[in-house]
Ligand SMILES: Cc1cc2nc3c(=O)[nH]c(=O)nc-3n(C[C@H](O)[C@H](O)[C@H](O)COP(=O)(O)OP(=O)(O)OC[C@H]3O[C@@H](n4cnc5c(N)ncnc54)[C@H](O)[C@@H]3O)c2cc1C
């Protein structure tokens with residue numbers, strides 16, 4: 001059940017270029033959160049932006065704290081990234097539907113900031129294998145505090161890990177032994193992941209990103225076309241069965 005609370009930032013660190021990871025004291029949000037769910041969050045300091053709450057995936061929910069990874073792309077994310085330890089934020093969550101419980105092994109495919117919800121998945125389901133791609137080393141999030149049963153990294157320019165994109169890593173992994181896939185990243189990557197999974201005949205669940213205003217299903221601003229008609233990413237997702245998405249259609 002989502003709650004609307006004020007939480008205190010208890011930890012903040014730079015984990016990659018323009019990317020911070022913060023922990024926020026919010027036991028009411030943390031207790032029910034599951035991988036794939038998100039929060040709508042804003043600074044508590046009044047600003048002139050009426051829609052300042054922005055959606056961010058929950059990266060961790062333990063010991064009464066939630067963790068978020070915030071990549072600065074505009075004004076709202078910059079304000080959040082400028083928060084100091086001890087600063088306060090207003091949080092609405094946990095929101096949306098998360099990933100289903102995997103029945104056995106699962107491959108997590110993360111493109112860019114899509115790593116955020118999949119780190120939570122890798123903690124909740126420790127047998128999950130993580131494949132993670134970024135454009136170059138400076139964008140790769142510091143994951144030195146995480147433990148993975150299997151981890152592969154790729155960068156487009158080859159400055160870290162294998163020189164390729166994460167979809168190529170995934171195709172190779174699926175060719176070795178097929179497993180269901182949970183993915184998060186930019187839409188073209190997710191479409192390519194969905195195709196690779198269809199070819200390998202494995203289930204695929206994707207977490208979609210859309211611009212959001214309300215975050216709770218009221219404004220229809222985040223609608224995506226699926227084989228069952230328009231669905232709201234905030235309320236019916238953000239996690240969808242990839243076979244249901246009408247890729248490239250709005
Ligand atoms: C369910 C969900 C989970 C998300 N999880 C994370 C996360 O864990 N970490 C993270 O860094 N970001 C995440 N995002 C994206 C994040 O919400 C946006 O980057 C943020 O709202 C941008 O706000 P802004 O004011 O800084 O940028 P704006 O000034 O609003 O926009 C700057 C640029 O970012 C693009 N943009 C803005 N919002 C979105 C969006 N929702 N999806 C795609 N592009 C957008 C705009 O088109 C524009 O090009 C998530 C989005 C969704 C829907």
Ligand code: FES
Nearest residue numbers: 215217219220234
């Ligand atoms: S953001 Fe309002 S319905 Fe999804």
